[in-house]
Amino acid sequence: MLRSRGALSDSTLKKFLRNGWTVRVISLVIFLIGWQIFASSVNPLIFVPPSVVAKRFLQLWFTGGLPIQTLITLETVFVSLAISALIGIPIGLAMGTRKIVEYGIDPYVNFIYSLPVVVIIPLAVIWFGSDLWPSTYIIVFLHAVPPILINTMIGVKAMNRTLSETGRSFGLRGIGLLRKIIVPGSLPYILAGLRIGVGLAIIGTMVVEIFLYNTGLGYELVFFQNRFDTAAVIVGILVIMAIGIGCREVIRFLEKRALAWSVGATGVA
Amino acid sequence: MCKNYAAVEGPRESKVVLKDVSFSVDDGEIISIIGPTGCGKTTLLRIISGLTIPDSGRVMFNESQLVDLNNPQCAIVFQNFNLLPWRNTIGNIELGLEAKGVPKEERVKIAMYFLELVGLKGFERHHPHELSGGMQQRVGLARALAVSPQVILFDEPFNSVDIMLRESLQGEVLKILVENNKTAIFITHNVYEAVSLSDKIITLSTRPGTVKKIYTVDLPGPRSDKKVRSAEGDALVENIRRDLLEELHGKSLDAQIARSVE
Numbered sequence: 001m002l003r004s005r006g007a008l009s010d011s012t013l014k015k016f017l018r019n020g021w022t023v024r025v026i027s028l029v030i031f032l033i034g035w036q037i038f039a040s041s042v043n044p045l046i047f048v049p050p051s052v053v054a055k056r057f058l059q060l061w062f063t064g065g066l067p068i069q070t071l072i073t074l075e076t077v078f079v080s081l082a083i084s085a086l087i088g089i090p091i092g093l094a095m096g097t098r099k100i101v102e103y104g105i106d107p108y109v110n111f112i113y114s115l116p117v118v119v120i121i122p123l124a125v126i127w128f129g130s131d132l133w134p135s136t137y138i139i140v141f142l143h144a145v146p147p148i149l150i151n152t153m154i155g156v157k158a159m160n161r162t163l164s165e166t167g168r169s170f171g172l173r174g175i176g177l178l179r180k181i182i183v184p185g186s187l188p189y190i191l192a193g194l195r196i197g198v199g200l201a202i203i204g205t206m207v208v209e210i211f212l213y214n215t216g217l218g219y220e221l222v223f224f225q226n227r228f229d230t231a232a233v234i235v236g237i238l239v240i241m242a243i244g245i246g247c248r249e250v251i252r253f254l255e256k257r258a259l260a261w262s263v264g265a266t267g268v269a
Numbered sequence: 270m271c272k273n274y275a276a277v278e279g280p281r282e283s284k285v286v287l288k289d290v291s292f293s294v295d296d297g298e299i300i301s302i303i304g305p306t307g308c309g310k311t312t313l314l315r316i317i318s319g320l321t322i323p324d325s326g327r328v329m330f331n332e333s334q335l336v337d338l339n340n341p342q343c344a345i346v347f348q349n350f351n352l353l354p355w356r357n358t359i360g361n362i363e364l365g366l367e368a369k370g371v372p373k374e375e376r377v378k379i380a381m382y383f384l385e386l387v388g389l390k391g392f393e394r395h396h397p398h399e400l401s402g403g404m405q406q407r408v409g410l411a412r413a414l415a416v417s418p419q420v421i422l423f424d425e426p427f428n429s430v431d432i433m434l435r436e437s438l439q440g441e442v443l444k445i446l447v448e449n450n451k452t453a454i455f456i457t458h459n460v461y462e463a464v465s466l467s468d469k470i471i472t473l474s475t476r477p478g479t480v481k482k483i484y485t486v487d488l489p490g491p492r493s494d495k496k497v498r499s500a501e502g503d504a505l506v507e508n509i510r511r512d513l514l515e516e517l518h519g520k521s522l523d524a525q526i527a528r529s530v531e
Binding site: 160162163165166167168169170171172173176180181184185187259260261 | 319
């Protein structure tokens, strides 16, 4: 009796641990407890426990400028992502459908992809000086356009070629073919490109805010660093992380909604 | 009267795929083009449809009209169906009508009519991945019929259909074609299929594909699988099979080809 009950609870425990979310939550709780214990024993100027971070977050969110700075950052991310999509998707479609366009453009895409874009900042400052607007968008575009463009191109190529042929055989041409066959057919990859692109747009935005700006979450990090407000710096990092997760999940949700017919493309970064 | 005339082709890697292929198809006639694997059957179908442009020669409709991909006279029923996976059944049937600029309301009406004709009433909102192979091919047929083409081209249409359903689908397709007086060209390597479906059978030789022989199928009774099982049908099947085997004679008769001739 006892043994069989033991076996039962054993298997319940196993089932419990096989559930991804239980394991994730347990892991996070252990992490937070470890952080709390460790951080309580060091100089609070250097490191702070999660309880202090939480308190500082509430302060900054409800009485400080955190919501406004978050909005400023979000605006830069979304405006530049939208423009990156408007640049990257059409070029990617053209590269995917026309070899001559692909060969004409792919060297530049490779150059940009191989470049840590942050090194463009000194040049941008020489060109535009204190005028932050053009520098911002150049840096963010250089981050976000390549993955959108490359994924779109790969999507067009990965799309069952016979489908565009089917469209052609029924008399579809040019824009009609693009709109009715090629774009919907490569949509899984286009959305995967946007999902990767939004992450890179956030990186680009942080780069400009940290190096050039006096607003936005990136600037907040520098501002609080100078004041040795470690808790506020960690709050900033966590908010940026939340933005990243949120954006990716929104696009993932769109992917699921729009692509019920597809087995799902993962895309390439 | 509808006439097809195609001749000589040899684009890829300057290898001649088809050579001196010439034949005609009458209005309302159903013909099959049969030949060993790699003889250029599919290239011929692509030329007839206008998807591939031949190096020389022409495809003519009604003795004057040239094939025009912007306003296709042919509709293809593909071996692998080639339905748009993001569109439902109705949307797929509408495709060719959209290309023709038919207004939405009329498109839906036409699509519904042909959906019913191929026996898929009730599956309007289903997506291809929710349909069986046989049902997908019915959608493919409805899509082709919907544009009322002069000729319907079938590219080994029953290959990807479950073998259990193949015969009944064949019968239904034939019935629809005959009842609607459609002109059709089947590409196949199945001799039985060719004999049971067609008025005329063209055998092609191995590459470069040329017309080897043209058989008129003149068997008693209605066109159906049954007529193959008559003495005349057996003889015809045997003749065509011998034709194809002759083509392969002296070449490596690998198992796959031998099977495909069966």
